[in-house]
Amino acid sequence: MADPYKSLAAVFREQMAGYAKDMLSGMSTELGTITASGLKLDHFKHEIKNYWVADFPVTLEIPAFHMVGTMMSPVDQEGYPLGVPDPRTRFEFEAAEIKDVRVNLADGLQPGDRVVAVNLNGGHEVVVLCRVVSQDG
Template sequence: MNNDDPYGQFADVMRGAMNNHSRQAVSGMGAVLGTVTSSGVKLDDFKHEVQDYLVAEFPGTLTLPEREVVGAISGIGDVANGGTTSVGRFLLQESEVDEANWSLGKGLKPGDRVLAMRVNSGNDIVVLCKVVSANA
């Protein structure tokens, strides 16, 4: 660039300022790994434990496919005054459960690795899911 070109110098200054501004705007944003503790979540890129965080829930309709399960049945009324226990196979038809809610927070334990997302300009943390090794 020619140092005598004030427009070129101005363009370079503006480009640098915009790059810095963009970098600052997105710093502290995005997904990050963390570990659940007994009183919060510790993000890998933040030195303090976050005690006030959010956990994703997934409300909706749960569809269960047709399946066969084996289980115990007890108290059969027609045999020995209902005192018989036996093992049987049960064919469960496809069904839907309305207003089902998968609550991730109830299944997390200290030491679990999680994927978290920063939202609201980095002011809030939402734990999205538990992460495990693909080789486990």
């Protein structure tokens, strides 16, 4: 005689797998390259002229820290020192939180940059999520 609990668990597992598959259908990520006039995905032969770029509004939290350096004063109009540097000084910075900071990914993308993009709405729309770099630099 079959265990009814195992049968029930198998039905739940199959149903959840089906829901997950339905939710993720038509949504895939892939690598691409920013071009001078658009986005070229690695597995799509045409350049995409109109695409979206993720926007990241964040709150920047800066921990307390210190730096050691010198001050150069006074300076000319272009910021070059006119005198000799002051003795080394320790600068103390308090912890701070800066709200409404925006990470503007779109302005930072340059032709040749490699990116991760997600296809949405059956591939009719593409969103660039981030720039990726080799771990070697």
